[in-house]
Amino acid sequence: MELSLISYVLLVFHVRKKCILADEMGLGKTIQSITFLYEIFNMGIRGPFLIIAPLSTITNWEREFRTWTHMNVIVYHGSQISRQMILQYEMFYRDAQGNTVSGGLKFHGLITTFEMIMADCPELKKLQWRCVVIDEAHRLKNRNCKLLEGLKLMNLVCAWSLQSPASAAVRHALKYVLAHILTGTQGTSDWNPSAELSRGVVELTNIQKKYYRAILEKNFSFLSKGANQHNMPNLINTMMELRKCCNHPYLITGAEEKILESFKKCHSPDSPDFQLQAMIQAAGKLVLIDKLLPKLLSGGHKVLIFSQMVRCLDILEDYLIQRR
Numbered sequence: 001m002e003l004s005l006i007s008y009v010l011l012v013f014h015v016r017k018k019c020i021l022a023d024e025m026g027l028g029k030t031i032q033s034i035t036f037l038y039e040i041f042n043m044g045i046r047g048p049f050l051i052i053a054p055l056s057t058i059t060n061w062e063r064e065f066r067t068w069t070h071m072n073v074i075v076y077h078g079s080q081i082s083r084q085m086i087l088q089y090e091m092f093y094r095d096a097q098g099n100t101v102s103g104g105l106k107f108h109g110l111i112t113t114f115e116m117i118m119a120d121c122p123e124l125k126k127l128q129w130r131c132v133v134i135d136e137a138h139r140l141k142n143r144n145c146k147l148l149e150g151l152k153l154m155n156l157v158c159a160w161s162l163q164s165p166a167s168a169a170v171r172h173a174l175k176y177v178l179a180h181i182l183t184g185t186q187g188t189s190d191w192n193p194s195a196e197l198s199r200g201v202v203e204l205t206n207i208q209k210k211y212y213r214a215i216l217e218k219n220f221s222f223l224s225k226g227a228n229q230h231n232m233p234n235l236i237n238t239m240m241e242l243r244k245c246c247n248h249p250y251l252i253t254g255a256e257e258k259i260l261e262s263f264k265k266c267h268s269p270d271s272p273d274f275q276l277q278a279m280i281q282a283a284g285k286l287v288l289i290d291k292l293l294p295k296l297l298s299g300g301h302k303v304l305i306f307s308q309m310v311r312c313l314d315i316l317e318d319y320l321i322q323r324r
Helices: 002-014 029-042 055-068 080-091 114-118 146-153 164-183 206-216 238-247 255-263 274-281 284-298 310-323
Strands: 049-053 073-076 092-094 100-105 109-113 131-134
Touching (some): 002 029, 029 049, 029 055, 029 131, 049 114, 055 073, 055 109, 206 255, 274 284, 284 310
Parallel strands (some): 049 109
Antiparallel strands (some): 092 100
16 A cells, blocks of 8 residues: 555655645654655755645654654754754765755755745755655635745646646546445446435533533633643633534533533433533534434435544544444
8 A cells, every 4th residue: 555655645746746645643644754855865865855834743754754754954943043953964965165066955854844945045046846745735814815826926836636636636536436435336436416405503402512612712610610730621712612513512521520520410411322412402503413314314315524623523433333
Protein backbone atom coordinates (compact mmCIF):
# COMPACT_ATOMS: atom_id res chain seq x y z
CA MET A 1 0.00 0.00 0.00
CA GLU A 2 2.80 2.40 0.97
CA LEU A 3 4.75 1.65 -2.22
CA SER A 4 1.63 2.09 -4.33
CA LEU A 5 0.99 5.48 -2.77
CA ILE A 6 4.58 6.67 -3.34
CA SER A 7 4.40 5.46 -6.95
CA TYR A 8 1.16 7.36 -7.43
CA VAL A 9 2.58 10.60 -5.97
CA LEU A 10 5.67 10.25 -8.19
CA LEU A 11 3.45 9.80 -11.24
CA VAL A 12 1.37 12.84 -10.32
CA PHE A 13 4.53 14.90 -9.81
CA HIS A 14 6.06 13.92 -13.15
CA VAL A 15 2.90 14.87 -15.07
CA ARG A 16 2.98 18.23 -13.23
CA LYS A 17 -0.20 17.71 -11.23
CA LYS A 18 -0.90 18.16 -7.52
CA CYS A 19 -2.31 15.73 -5.00
CA ILE A 20 -3.62 15.48 -1.44
CA LEU A 21 -2.69 12.82 1.11
CA ALA A 22 -5.82 12.54 3.23
CA ASP A 23 -5.15 9.62 5.59
CA GLU A 24 -6.10 9.95 9.23
CA MET A 25 -3.57 11.04 11.86
CA GLY A 26 -0.79 8.59 12.64
CA LEU A 27 -0.82 6.70 9.33
CA GLY A 28 2.49 8.05 8.07
CA LYS A 29 1.77 11.04 5.81
CA THR A 30 4.95 12.78 7.01
CA ILE A 31 7.17 9.77 6.23
CA GLN A 32 5.40 9.25 2.89
CA SER A 33 6.01 12.88 1.92
CA ILE A 34 9.67 12.68 2.94
CA THR A 35 10.11 9.42 1.04
CA PHE A 36 8.65 11.03 -2.07
CA LEU A 37 10.99 14.05 -1.79
CA TYR A 38 14.00 11.78 -1.21
CA GLU A 39 13.06 9.67 -4.22
CA ILE A 40 12.98 12.64 -6.60
CA PHE A 41 16.16 13.90 -4.91
CA ASN A 42 17.89 10.63 -5.84
CA MET A 43 16.54 10.99 -9.37
CA GLY A 44 18.56 14.18 -9.73
CA ILE A 45 16.04 16.82 -8.68
CA ARG A 46 18.11 18.32 -5.88
CA GLY A 47 15.57 20.89 -4.73
CA PRO A 48 14.97 23.29 -3.32
CA PHE A 49 11.92 21.80 -1.63
CA LEU A 50 9.63 23.86 0.59
CA ILE A 51 7.80 22.27 3.53
CA ILE A 52 5.15 24.43 5.23
CA ALA A 53 3.93 23.05 8.55
CA PRO A 54 2.45 24.12 11.90
CA LEU A 55 5.02 25.25 14.45
CA SER A 56 4.20 22.28 16.70
CA THR A 57 5.27 19.77 14.00
CA ILE A 58 8.44 21.51 12.79
CA THR A 59 10.71 19.51 15.11
CA ASN A 60 9.11 16.26 13.99
CA TRP A 61 9.63 17.11 10.30
CA GLU A 62 13.28 17.97 10.93
CA ARG A 63 13.89 14.79 12.92
CA GLU A 64 12.33 12.53 10.29
CA PHE A 65 14.37 14.14 7.50
CA ARG A 66 17.54 13.52 9.53
CA THR A 67 16.49 9.92 10.25
CA TRP A 68 15.47 8.79 6.79
CA THR A 69 17.42 10.90 4.29
CA HIS A 70 20.86 12.35 3.56
CA MET A 71 19.38 15.64 2.43
CA ASN A 72 20.46 18.92 3.98
CA VAL A 73 17.23 20.32 5.41
CA ILE A 74 17.10 23.56 7.37
CA VAL A 75 14.42 25.15 9.54
CA TYR A 76 13.55 28.76 8.67
CA HIS A 77 11.85 30.21 11.72
CA GLY A 78 12.51 32.36 14.76
CA SER A 79 13.32 36.00 15.41
CA GLN A 80 14.48 38.36 12.70
CA ILE A 81 18.08 38.04 13.91
CA SER A 82 17.82 34.22 13.80
CA ARG A 83 16.45 34.29 10.28
CA GLN A 84 19.21 36.67 9.18
CA MET A 85 21.79 34.23 10.56
CA ILE A 86 20.15 31.37 8.66
CA LEU A 87 20.10 33.49 5.50
CA GLN A 88 23.74 34.47 5.93
CA TYR A 89 25.29 31.11 6.81
CA GLU A 90 22.95 28.21 5.99
CA MET A 91 21.13 29.03 2.76
CA PHE A 92 23.63 30.21 0.13
CA TYR A 93 27.22 29.66 -0.91
CA ARG A 94 29.07 32.95 -1.13
CA ASP A 95 32.19 34.15 -2.89
CA ALA A 96 35.20 35.82 -1.26
CA GLN A 97 33.41 39.17 -1.31
CA GLY A 98 30.39 37.73 0.50
CA ASN A 99 28.08 37.84 -2.53
CA THR A 100 25.76 34.90 -3.15
CA VAL A 101 26.87 32.47 -5.85
CA SER A 102 24.29 32.03 -8.60
CA GLY A 103 22.50 28.73 -8.10
CA GLY A 104 24.66 27.99 -5.07
CA LEU A 105 22.20 26.70 -2.48
CA LYS A 106 23.59 24.95 0.57
CA PHE A 107 20.28 23.29 1.43
CA HIS A 108 17.97 20.86 -0.33
CA GLY A 109 14.84 21.40 1.76
CA LEU A 110 13.53 24.24 3.87
CA ILE A 111 10.96 23.78 6.63
CA THR A 112 8.99 26.83 7.71
CA THR A 113 5.67 27.78 9.29
CA PHE A 114 2.40 29.16 7.96
CA GLU A 115 3.16 32.43 9.74
CA MET A 116 6.42 32.89 7.84
CA ILE A 117 4.63 32.36 4.53
CA MET A 118 1.84 34.77 5.44
CA ALA A 119 4.43 37.37 6.45
CA ASP A 120 6.42 39.17 3.80
CA CYS A 121 9.50 36.97 3.20
CA PRO A 122 11.36 38.38 0.16
CA GLU A 123 14.25 35.96 0.69
CA LEU A 124 11.89 33.00 0.11
CA LYS A 125 10.17 34.61 -2.88
CA LYS A 126 13.42 34.76 -4.85
CA LEU A 127 13.88 30.97 -4.89
CA GLN A 128 12.52 28.70 -7.60
CA TRP A 129 10.96 25.93 -5.54
CA ARG A 130 10.83 22.54 -7.24
CA CYS A 131 8.20 21.07 -4.93
CA VAL A 132 6.01 22.31 -2.07
CA VAL A 133 4.56 20.18 0.73
CA ILE A 134 1.86 21.68 2.98
CA ASP A 135 1.16 19.94 6.28
CA GLU A 136 -2.35 20.51 7.70
CA ALA A 137 -3.48 21.89 4.33
CA HIS A 138 -6.99 22.54 5.67
CA ARG A 139 -5.51 25.93 6.61
CA LEU A 140 -6.23 26.75 2.95
CA LYS A 141 -9.85 27.43 3.81
CA ASN A 142 -10.95 29.41 0.77
CA ARG A 143 -9.73 31.58 -2.11
CA ASN A 144 -9.33 34.61 0.16
CA CYS A 145 -7.38 33.09 3.07
CA LYS A 146 -4.11 34.73 4.10
CA LEU A 147 -2.06 31.57 3.53
CA LEU A 148 -3.17 31.36 -0.08
CA GLU A 149 -2.33 35.03 -0.56
CA GLY A 150 1.14 34.34 0.81
CA LEU A 151 1.60 31.46 -1.61
CA LYS A 152 0.48 33.62 -4.51
CA LEU A 153 3.06 36.25 -3.59
CA MET A 154 5.67 33.50 -3.85
CA ASN A 155 4.22 32.34 -7.18
CA LEU A 156 3.15 29.11 -5.49
CA VAL A 157 -0.55 28.65 -6.15
CA CYS A 158 -0.40 25.02 -5.13
CA ALA A 159 -3.75 24.97 -3.33
CA TRP A 160 -5.30 22.90 -6.06
CA SER A 161 -8.18 21.74 -3.89
CA LEU A 162 -9.54 25.30 -4.10
CA GLN A 163 -9.46 25.44 -7.87
CA SER A 164 -12.40 24.30 -9.97
CA PRO A 165 -10.61 21.50 -11.92
CA ALA A 166 -9.34 20.04 -8.66
CA SER A 167 -12.74 20.35 -6.98
CA ALA A 168 -14.12 18.32 -9.86
CA ALA A 169 -11.40 15.73 -9.23
CA VAL A 170 -12.33 15.53 -5.55
CA ARG A 171 -16.01 15.10 -6.44
CA HIS A 172 -15.02 12.44 -8.98
CA ALA A 173 -13.07 10.49 -6.32
CA LEU A 174 -15.81 10.90 -3.71
CA LYS A 175 -18.39 9.65 -6.18
CA TYR A 176 -16.31 6.52 -6.75
CA VAL A 177 -15.88 5.85 -3.03
CA LEU A 178 -19.56 6.43 -2.23
CA ALA A 179 -20.57 4.05 -5.01
CA HIS A 180 -18.42 1.35 -3.45
CA ILE A 181 -19.72 2.00 0.09
CA LEU A 182 -23.41 2.33 -0.71
CA THR A 183 -23.81 -0.36 -3.37
CA GLY A 184 -21.34 -2.90 -2.02
CA THR A 185 -19.78 -3.25 -5.47
CA GLN A 186 -16.71 -1.79 -7.12
CA GLY A 187 -17.59 1.85 -7.68
CA THR A 188 -17.34 3.59 -11.02
CA SER A 189 -17.17 7.25 -11.83
CA ASP A 190 -20.33 6.84 -13.94
CA TRP A 191 -22.46 5.95 -10.91
CA ASN A 192 -25.38 8.37 -10.65
CA PRO A 193 -27.65 7.79 -7.66
CA SER A 194 -31.21 8.95 -7.95
CA ALA A 195 -30.97 10.88 -4.70
CA GLU A 196 -33.58 13.15 -3.20
CA LEU A 197 -32.23 15.91 -1.01
CA SER A 198 -34.20 16.62 2.15
CA ARG A 199 -33.22 19.10 4.82
CA GLY A 200 -34.82 19.28 8.20
CA VAL A 201 -34.43 21.28 11.38
CA VAL A 202 -34.05 19.10 14.45
CA GLU A 203 -35.36 20.63 17.67
CA LEU A 204 -33.17 20.56 20.75
CA THR A 205 -34.34 18.43 23.66
CA ASN A 206 -35.09 20.06 27.01
CA ILE A 207 -31.71 18.89 28.32
CA GLN A 208 -29.93 20.47 25.36
CA LYS A 209 -31.84 23.73 25.82
CA LYS A 210 -30.76 23.91 29.46
CA TYR A 211 -27.11 23.32 28.59
CA TYR A 212 -27.28 25.68 25.61
CA ARG A 213 -28.58 28.50 27.79
CA ALA A 214 -26.11 27.76 30.59
CA ILE A 215 -23.18 27.86 28.13
CA LEU A 216 -24.44 31.04 26.49
CA GLU A 217 -24.90 32.75 29.84
CA LYS A 218 -21.73 31.15 31.31
CA ASN A 219 -23.80 29.75 34.17
CA PHE A 220 -21.06 27.88 36.05
CA SER A 221 -23.35 27.02 38.96
CA PHE A 222 -25.50 24.88 36.63
CA LEU A 223 -22.63 23.42 34.60
CA SER A 224 -20.55 22.49 37.64
CA LYS A 225 -23.26 20.53 39.48
CA GLY A 226 -21.91 17.04 40.12
CA ALA A 227 -18.58 17.92 38.52
CA ASN A 228 -15.13 18.11 40.04
CA GLN A 229 -12.04 20.05 39.08
CA HIS A 230 -11.05 17.36 36.57
CA ASN A 231 -14.27 17.25 34.54
CA MET A 232 -15.42 20.85 34.52
CA PRO A 233 -16.63 22.11 31.11
CA ASN A 234 -14.33 24.52 29.33
CA LEU A 235 -16.05 27.75 28.33
CA ILE A 236 -13.05 29.47 26.77
CA ASN A 237 -14.38 28.60 23.30
CA THR A 238 -18.11 29.24 23.66
CA MET A 239 -18.98 28.50 20.03
CA MET A 240 -17.34 25.07 20.19
CA GLU A 241 -19.21 24.20 23.39
CA LEU A 242 -22.49 25.27 21.75
CA ARG A 243 -21.71 23.06 18.75
CA LYS A 244 -21.10 20.14 21.10
CA CYS A 245 -24.39 20.84 22.86
CA CYS A 246 -26.31 20.86 19.57
CA ASN A 247 -24.77 17.57 18.48
CA HIS A 248 -25.03 15.74 21.80
CA PRO A 249 -24.64 17.06 25.37
CA TYR A 250 -22.45 14.03 26.23
CA LEU A 251 -19.71 15.86 24.32
CA ILE A 252 -19.63 18.50 27.07
CA THR A 253 -17.17 17.59 29.81
CA GLY A 254 -18.96 16.28 32.90
CA ALA A 255 -22.45 16.38 31.34
CA GLU A 256 -22.98 12.65 30.89
CA GLU A 257 -22.80 11.83 34.62
CA LYS A 258 -25.17 14.68 35.46
CA ILE A 259 -27.69 13.66 32.76
CA LEU A 260 -27.68 10.03 33.93
CA GLU A 261 -28.33 11.14 37.52
CA SER A 262 -31.26 13.28 36.37
CA PHE A 263 -32.60 10.44 34.19
CA LYS A 264 -32.79 8.16 37.26
CA LYS A 265 -35.59 10.33 38.69
CA CYS A 266 -38.09 9.18 36.08
CA HIS A 267 -36.59 5.89 34.83
CA SER A 268 -35.42 2.81 36.66
CA PRO A 269 -31.62 2.48 36.56
CA ASP A 270 -32.09 -1.31 36.67
CA SER A 271 -33.79 -1.27 33.27
CA PRO A 272 -31.64 -3.06 30.64
CA ASP A 273 -31.96 -0.11 28.23
CA PHE A 274 -31.48 2.63 30.83
CA GLN A 275 -28.14 3.83 29.40
CA LEU A 276 -29.45 3.63 25.83
CA GLN A 277 -32.63 5.61 26.49
CA ALA A 278 -30.73 8.28 28.43
CA MET A 279 -28.34 8.64 25.51
CA ILE A 280 -31.15 8.87 22.92
CA GLN A 281 -33.42 11.27 24.80
CA ALA A 282 -30.54 13.62 25.59
CA ALA A 283 -30.14 14.77 21.96
CA GLY A 284 -32.67 15.69 19.29
CA LYS A 285 -30.48 14.38 16.47
CA LEU A 286 -30.20 10.97 18.10
CA VAL A 287 -33.96 10.87 18.65
CA LEU A 288 -34.39 11.43 14.91
CA ILE A 289 -31.76 8.83 14.00
CA ASP A 290 -33.42 6.30 16.32
CA LYS A 291 -36.68 6.79 14.43
CA LEU A 292 -35.19 6.86 10.93
CA LEU A 293 -32.75 3.94 11.02
CA PRO A 294 -35.27 1.11 11.57
CA LYS A 295 -37.40 2.39 8.66
CA LEU A 296 -34.44 2.77 6.33
CA LEU A 297 -32.95 -0.60 7.20
CA SER A 298 -36.30 -2.37 6.83
CA GLY A 299 -36.48 -0.90 3.33
CA GLY A 300 -33.10 -2.37 2.42
CA HIS A 301 -31.29 0.97 2.43
CA LYS A 302 -27.70 1.59 3.48
CA VAL A 303 -26.93 4.60 5.65
CA LEU A 304 -23.82 6.75 5.58
CA ILE A 305 -23.40 9.31 8.38
CA PHE A 306 -20.81 12.08 8.27
CA SER A 307 -19.57 13.99 11.29
CA GLN A 308 -16.80 16.52 11.82
CA MET A 309 -16.41 15.39 15.42
CA VAL A 310 -14.80 12.03 16.10
CA ARG A 311 -16.43 11.89 19.53
CA CYS A 312 -19.84 12.15 17.83
CA LEU A 313 -18.98 8.98 15.96
CA ASP A 314 -17.99 7.37 19.27
CA ILE A 315 -21.44 8.18 20.66
CA LEU A 316 -23.07 6.76 17.52
CA GLU A 317 -20.96 3.62 17.91
CA ASP A 318 -22.15 3.20 21.51
CA TYR A 319 -25.73 3.76 20.37
CA LEU A 320 -25.52 1.17 17.59
CA ILE A 321 -23.85 -1.43 19.80
CA GLN A 322 -26.60 -1.07 22.43
CA ARG A 323 -29.35 -1.01 19.79
CA ARG A 324 -28.08 -4.15 18.10
